[in-house]
Amino acid sequence: xxxxxxxxxxVVETILSRRATKYYDPTVTxxxxxxxxxxxxxxxxxxxxxxxxxxxxAVRSPEAKARLHPIAWSQPAITDAAxxxxxxxxxxxxxxxxxxLAPVVxxxxxxxRLVPEWENPARDLYMEYPQRQRDEAVRTxxxxxxxxxxxxxxxxxxxxxxxxFDDKAVHLEFGLAxxxxxxxxxxxxxxxxxxxxxxxxxxxxxxxDFV
Numbered sequence: 001x002x003x004x005x006x007x008x009x010x011v012v013e014t015i016l017s018r019r020a021t022k023y024y025d026p027t028v029t030x031x032x033x034x035x036x037x038x039x040x041x042x043x044x045x046x047x048x049x050x051x052x053x054x055x056x057x058a059v060r061s062p063e064a065k066a067r068l069h070p071i072a073w074s075q076p077a078i079t080d081a082a083x084x085x086x087x088x089x090x091x092x093x094x095x096x097x098x099x100x101l102a103p104v105v106x107x108x109x110x111x112x113r114l115v116p117e118w119e120n121p122a123r124d125l126y127m128e129y130p131q132r133q134r135d136e137a138v139r140t141x142x143x144x145x146x147x148x149x150x151x152x153x154x155x156x157x158x159x160x161x162x163x164x165f166d167d168k169a170v171h172l173e174f175g176l177a178x179x180x181x182x183x184x185x186x187x188x189x190x191x192x193x194x195x196x197x198x199x200x201x202x203x204x205x206x207x208x209d210f211v
Contacts, residue, residue, distance in 0.1 A: 014154045019198045021158025021191050024080040028190035035060070035083055038155075038188065042148035047140045049122045050100050053090035054144045057174055058083050071169040072185055077160045081189035086170060087145045089137030091130075091179040094122035134181060141183035148186060158191035 030038075039056050047053065059068050060083040068086075069078045078084050097119040105112045126133050145161060152159045162185040170182045 010154070014150055017198065018149060018153045019158070019195060021077070021081075021160050021187070021189075021195050023192045023194045024077060024082070024158065024187070025190040025192040026080040028082060030060070030082040030189070038148055038151055039085075041151045042144045045143040045147040047143065048092065048136055049094070049097055049118050050104065051090075051092060051096065051122075051136070051140065052100055053092055053096075053137060053140050055088040055090065055180065056144070057086040057088065059086060060084075067173055068165075068170070068185075071173060072162065072165040075162060075164060077162065077187035078185070081158075081160070081187035083189065084185050084187040085145075085148070086174055086182055087141045087184045087186050088176060089139075089141035089181045089183045090177075091133040091181070092122070092126040092136035093133070093179070094119055094126055097122055137181045138183050141181070145184055145186050148188070152188045156190075157188055158195065160187040161185070162187065 035058050039058075042056075043052065043054065059065055059078070065079050065084070068084065069075075072078050072084075098115055101110070101115050101118060104110050105115065126136065149159045149161065165182070165185055167182050170176070171180075174182075176182060
């Protein structure tokens with residue numbers, strides 16, 4: 001069944017062919033429209049209560065790369081990839097839910113009377129729990145980054161998610177707000193020869209339990 005699902009399925013093929021890119025072609029750039037589209041598609045990823053509590057800082061100019069490079073462990077992807085996103089999660093805040101749901105109501109997807117039924121439980125879940133707020137920021141940003149990774153692969157581009165950076169320095173250098181968490185860096189660009197194929201994973205039998 002697994003092989004039957006994978007064959008001629010472009011989504012599965014994209015996922016299975018993705019790899020962490022080490023070597024980028026520094027001569028290849030992405031346009032503003034390409035960067036916007038990558039983020040637009042990425043932000044269709046799921047978020048709790050439709051909070052959409054994320055932000056993406058596209059570090060792509062030589063000057064911005066020079067600012068990020070030393071506080072990101074001087075990793076080559078920062079300078080060589082077309083763009084490196086600072087993937088930012090925002091602490092979960094239930095008070096934004098009416099605004100975030102307004103387009104959903106306007107589109108006729110949900111009735112307005114249901115908005116409090118989303119806002120109230122979210123307030124109970126997050127308001128008095130700082131760790132939950134931060135956990136949700138990390139979850140949301142990670143969902144968005146993962147979607148962007150696969151979009152990039154479907155476009156024939158490489159990507160590298162990175163946690164090697166000074167989070168306090170990134171926070172200060174790029175003007176993050178008090179309620180924002182720099183969750184990861186995500187470089188995207190054209191690959192050059194020499195990158196490994198996707199590394200083998202642990203057997204499913206080692207990580208899956210049926211109950």
